[in-house]
Amino acid sequence: MALSPVHSASSSGVQPGSNNNIAVDNKTQGNAYNFKEIAKSLFIGLKQVGDLYKNAAINLHQELQRSTKDFDGLSQAARNAFTKTFGSPSSAKAKEDLALKTNQQKVSAKKIQDIHVKGQTFTHIASGKSKHVFRNVDANAKNVVYKPVQDMSERLLNNRTNEIIDEVVLAKKIQTKIQDPKGLNVPKDAEVNIALDMEVVGGGKGLTVEAPKASGDLESLSKVSMKPLVAINLCNQILNGMTHMHAAGYVHGDIKPENILIYSDGDATTARIADLGKTQSIDPNQTLVYSGNGRYTAPEGGLNQQSEVYGTALTLVRVLESTLPHGPDGLVTVPAKSPILDAKNIDKKEINSAEKNERFGIEKFVTLHKDCVQTERSTLSGKFKMLLREAKVAVGVSTPSPKQQAAVHSYIDAVVDQLAVSDDQKIILRSTLKQMTNNDPATRPTMQQAKDRFEAF
Ligand SMILES: Nc1ncnc2c1ncn2[C@@H]1O[C@H](COP(=O)(O)OP(=O)(O)OP(=O)(O)O)[C@@H](O)[C@H]1O
């Protein structure tokens, strides 16, 4: 769900349009909030989030039922979560509701069937929030196709289609800008590391977008051990892509490992920044609302080029973690004995419950560490907190805690210490990643400067 920009250094007045979850009326209120508008927008936003959350709970319940057969067989935690969302299952109405919704869910699950484009058959391989991604069943096929996620009403489905078309249009714009000799003057054969080569195929309801097929995204591939030099090379490429995006005057808006595609060709591994669904052009000094993954949010909130340097650093840490020994769950995690995870300001109970969470490493650390303001936004209260924080940041009320910076920096130390690279290389990695994750945006390097430092390897 893309949010529109709602505030900037120069904007004033309440922005029209249903997509604005927060509105700050600077014109009539000076620097004070227009609480009525904010409250109204928050409730509209929360209603949407609540519906999505309910659907996720239905999915979860179905999953659990598959393995446990009935409600009584569920764990206490699952029973509590279920009851909280749907009421007691003994209530006839709740059962009826569930049956209806389960049925709706099944119908929409069935929709992710093979599709046929230009006489070829494509099968579903992955989905994000707005796209289903299909791969040609022919294993040697070079392309994938995208379809809008289809579990929304017809109206929303059409919006998603438009969002995907917008993404292709934007990719072309960025490509032109990057290759325009009057603009950035990047030679045509230079490696740009942004996945810009998308094409619209067909139209209307049958619309698909075609793009070169990647081996996978960085999150799924980081579960496979990577050599340190391969990881550092990928970090360089990610910085290269982000630098080009920023130089062209854009912010990506949702930088995270799942949105970085990896193309393997023999020994060559290429990273490309993908998913431009939240990408927007931005003026210097402008701040937009960040609507991406809360685990990669900068502590000051909001979206601009400086905040994206922070999220990019956390993504790079995630890449470096993939070179460390894997935990028992097959994902990367800092060993339990690490002084960081022993730190007394981490809530032990939360760690235990989060053990079931599939996220590990830096992502888990920043969401569990009490001093880090990053919020797990898949919970309603998390989203609510984040929205409030964004509203405050708009008028400069929020100040990130210095403890957050210290916590993230010591995490970076722990990861870099374990890397099998030279001491000189460790020094560069540590200092660059730490500066990129400084709480004060003004003291962070620009994406270009960070890239230059990494390249000094
Ligand atoms: N060209 C590709 N080749 C292979 N896999 C791809 C490709 N494009 C996307 N994917 C897979 O599909 C997933 C979803 O794609 P994408 O991020 O573009 O969709 P989205 O719905 O916008 O995601 P989000 O939930 O981040 O908004 C990616 O994380 C990746 O795993």
Ligand SMILES: [Mg+2]
């Ligand atoms: Mg994505």
